[in-house]
Amino acid sequence: MDDRRCPCGSGETLAACCGRYLTGLGQGKAAPTAEAxxxxRFTAFALGDESHLLASWHPDTRPQSCPPDPGTRWLHLTIDDTVDGSPFHREGEVEFTAVYRDAEGRGELHERSNFVRVDGRWYYVDGVHSAGRG
Known part of the structure; x- marks a missing residue:
């Protein structure tokens, strides 16, 4: 892990932030909250860590694969809202806006994601999303 800033926008270094949770590129530790x-997961998309995306996806809704799109560059993340999702909850929701650039230009993905905590580990279940160009 290097000292570059974490793609999630926390202001921390990758190693001090999301890097410790990444499965393929980091230590694979359990994230303490649904927001973390x-x-x-945004950082995994930005860095192409498919193994983390799959490992953090609940088995009931996990796809066979989710290879990164080399033509998409994830630029930044904004957390718009959270509901529950603390270490003391079993479920949580995180609403976010992710900005990206691809062959068609700049775009935004807005999603309200659902998470569940099983045996002390948070998993992404599903989400309702919309995409737009801006």
Whole structure:
């Protein structure tokens, strides 16, 4: 892990932030909150860590694969809202806006994601999303 800033926008270094949760590129530790897992999943998309995306996806809704799109560059993440999702909850929701750039230009993905905590580990279940160009 290097000292570059974490793609999730926390202002921390990658190693001090999401890097510790990444499965393929980091230590694979359990994220303590649904928001921390959401941030680590954005970072995994930004860095192409498919193994973390799959490992952090609940088995009931996990796809066979989710290879990164080399034509998409994830630029930044904004957390818009959270509901529950603390170390003391079993479920949580995180609403976010992720900004990206691809062959068609700049775009935004807005999603309200659902998370569940099983045996002390948070998992992404699903989400309702919309995409737009801006």
């Amino acid at each position: 897992l959401m941030r680590s």
